[in-house]
Amino acid sequence: MNRLVLFNNSNTVDDGSNNEPDPTQIPDQQISIFNADDIASGPLDLTGANATDRMIIVQGDDESPFVTQVIKKSQIKRVISKDYQPYVNQVTNIGFSGSGSLDINVTDGDAYSKVTRLDKGFEQFPRATADITVLAGDASYDVANKLASAYNSLGGAKSFVRAEALVNEASTQLTDDDATPANITIDAIEGEKVVVAHVTAGANVNAATGDYIRIGHATDLNYPVYKIEAIEANGGAQTELNITLDRPYGSKSASGLAAGTLDSNDLSAVEAGVELTAKDLSEVSDYVESDAAISFNTALSPDFAGTTVTIASDPKTGSGGYKQMRQEERKAAGMQSGFYNRNYFPQTPEYYAKQGTNYDVVIVLVELDNDNAVVNQNRYLELVFAFDEGANIGTQLETFFGVS
Numbered sequence: 001m002n003r004l005v006l007f008n009n010s011n012t013v014d015d016g017s018n019n020e021p022d023p024t025q026i027p028d029q030q031i032s033i034f035n036a037d038d039i040a041s042g043p044l045d046l047t048g049a050n051a052t053d054r055m056i057i058v059q060g061d062d063e064s065p066f067v068t069q070v071i072k073k074s075q076i077k078r079v080i081s082k083d084y085q086p087y088v089n090q091v092t093n094i095g096f097s098g099s100g101s102l103d104i105n106v107t108d109g110d111a112y113s114k115v116t117r118l119d120k121g122f123e124q125f126p127r128a129t130a131d132i133t134v135l136a137g138d139a140s141y142d143v144a145n146k147l148a149s150a151y152n153s154l155g156g157a158k159s160f161v162r163a164e165a166l167v168n169e170a171s172t173q174l175t176d177d178d179a180t181p182a183n184i185t186i187d188a189i190e191g192e193k194v195v196v197a198h199v200t201a202g203a204n205v206n207a208a209t210g211d212y213i214r215i216g217h218a219t220d221l222n223y224p225v226y227k228i229e230a231i232e233a234n235g236g237a238q239t240e241l242n243i244t245l246d247r248p249y250g251s252k253s254a255s256g257l258a259a260g261t262l263d264s265n266d267l268s269a270v271e272a273g274v275e276l277t278a279k280d281l282s283e284v285s286d287y288v289e290s291d292a293a294i295s296f297n298t299a300l301s302p303d304f305a306g307t308t309v310t311i312a313s314d315p316k317t318g319s320g321g322y323k324q325m326r327q328e329e330r331k332a333a334g335m336q337s338g339f340y341n342r343n344y345f346p347q348t349p350e351y352y353a354k355q356g357t358n359y360d361v362v363i364v365l366v367e368l369d370n371d372n373a374v375v376n377q378n379r380y381l382e383l384v385f386a387f388d389e390g391a392n393i394g395t396q397l398e399t400f401f402g403v404s
Contacts, residue, residue: 003382004068005325005332006031006059007352007359011390016045023067026060029352031385033057033400036070044400051076051401057383059352068383071366077380078365079398084358084389088316089280092298094147095140095273095307096168098222102308103271104140109133111303113147115276117160118295119315126286128158134303140272141167141225147274148224149247152191160284160294161276162190164224164250168271171225171260173218176203186215186257188249193229194242195249197259201237207261213243216251218260224250224275225262278315291324293317320359325386329353332384359386362397 009029019042026032032043036054044050051073059066095104117126130150144165151163175181178200187196216223230244278294293315333349364383387393398404
């Protein structure tokens, strides 16, 4: 099958109102369609059922537009529209998941949780195990804290999830002790126990060693909780004070994070859980497909009998992202069409996928007038239209061609 990838890198769907009488006048990186038998009449209105019997499709370019062969309307067999869908990381919860009353149940002694990565599709599946020792006096938070710390300490091929401890205890906005208290924000670096609190000049953090803080949101139970091991006192006019946590920060590094202080420091009877979030594909040491989404299975040792494991978010590779559309361009150019079929050109072809742009994708399947006994693989032409998400193309081209 032949494939052409065309880009519409603007928020405009050509409605024919500009009436450009020549394909060379189509704006750069805009998709337009002309009646092949009456090109001088200008581009057709793509927002209605306006396809003609014979058409040419144009992608504008500052130097030379890309123009397809003549496409007969009768040759168009399928039109498939797909809105942009973002990449979604898998999220799995052990015990408390940010709502409800689930908890971690575990007996004293050695215990473990294991995650097995599935997206590679073949053995050996990477596996990561969090081994902990549960003490007689450990509350659910203590167990969640140990599991999160164990997972986040893994490296190499075993490091494909992030782990955080969630607690079913309300919190309120963390402030400083200025005469007019200001809300505190946190700067945190993944893997570091010390985070930075932003305060009013000369003020201290309105919390104490042994208190618990929620980082990422002041009140939302879906955000991780840490115990404070130490707080830097303000030595004069400081606006940044260090807070030492009971485990290294487990989420992605970020600045200006909201923070809350838990209403109670007695977590002995409070539900807690571990949230496991798959890392982005670009963060892991090994992958098979460049646009895959990491997926994993979670298992607990028998010591956790009665603890519920739930998948909060299924992994999704997404559709229409910049990297995906750039890959489609490379394939269409013949540079990377298969494992054993790769061409190296003396000059890099021009690419149109724009970094930072998301695309709604429309696929038009055209049956060509080839002798199938000679070139059966060229029986179909697949036209891939990538429209800037802001154009809201929806199913307009299905309507235009009268095929879905």
